[in-house]
Amino acid sequence: MILSDPIETPNLMLRTLQATDASQSYLSWLSDPEVNRYLEIRFAKAQELPDLVNYITSVNDSKDNLMLGMFLKEDDRHIGNIKLGPIVTPHNRSEIGFMIGDRACWGKGYAAEAIKAVSEYGLETLGLAKITAGCYETNIGSSRALLKAGFKHEATRPSHSVSDGQRVSSLLYGLIR
Ligand SMILES: CC(C)(COP(=O)(O)OP(=O)(O)OC[C@H]1O[C@@H](n2cnc3c(N)ncnc32)[C@H](O)[C@@H]1OP(=O)(O)O)[C@@H](O)C(=O)NCCC(=O)NCCS
Numbered sequence: 001m002i003l004s005d006p007i008e009t010p011n012l013m014l015r016t017l018q019a020t021d022a023s024q025s026y027l028s029w030l031s032d033p034e035v036n037r038y039l040e041i042r043f044a045k046a047q048e049l050p051d052l053v054n055y056i057t058s059v060n061d062s063k064d065n066l067m068l069g070m071f072l073k074e075d076d077r078h079i080g081n082i083k084l085g086p087i088v089t090p091h092n093r094s095e096i097g098f099m100i101g102d103r104a105c106w107g108k109g110y111a112a113e114a115i116k117a118v119s120e121y122g123l124e125t126l127g128l129a130k131i132t133a134g135c136y137e138t139n140i141g142s143s144r145a146l147l148k149a150g151f152k153h154e155a156t157r158p159s160h161s162v163s164d165g166q167r168v169s170s171l172l173y174g175l176i177r
Helices: 024-031 049-061 110-125 140-148
Strands: 012-016 066-072 078-088 093-100 130-136 152-163 166-176
Touching: 012 110, 024 049, 024 078, 049 066, 066 110, 078 110, 093 110, 110 130, 110 140, 130 140, 140 152, 140 166
Parallel strands: 093 130
Antiparallel strands: 012 066, 066 078, 078 093, 130 166, 152 166
């Protein structure tokens, strides 16, 4: 799915990624152990630039996913991505996922800002009834960003995943129109 006009937040422009956004820095986020610490991508094989290009193209071509790059308004720097999808049409709901790969940009409120804006787009413009998200209980930044963006904690799946060599629970969040 392609977004024709970027979504603007106080600090960010959220826009559809182009093949030319597949940069070395974007690639480096995926293998940075601090960035991928709570992401399933840490289990995937290492990616190369052509893999990133293919991923961007396939998500943009997909009817069920809207992936946007987060670009800092001050210098147009690509700092992360946010994805609404997969959209589950029969239930009129979607998952949301996000990653700020540029660690210098953590803790500045950007994730909460982007989650709020993309969720509003999903609920109001796409007409979705519900948006869901999940994270490991140990991912405090993700939990807090979701709560700040208006999500409610709906459930905890005990001992659901392995993180840093320990079993951790998963927290499930939801935002209902
Ligand atoms: C998790 C992540 C999205 C948070 O992004 P962020 O832009 O730093 O989050 P925000 O600045 O909007 O923070 C929201 C709140 O969490 C707090 N926070 C952020 N990171 C934190 C951390 N590591 N520990 C404790 N609190 C943290 C912020 O201070 C802020 O607190 P507030 O509610 O008092 O204002 C970002 O660290 C990231 O992308 N990490 C790697 C990928 C990832 O884990 N993605 C999510 C998978 S579910």
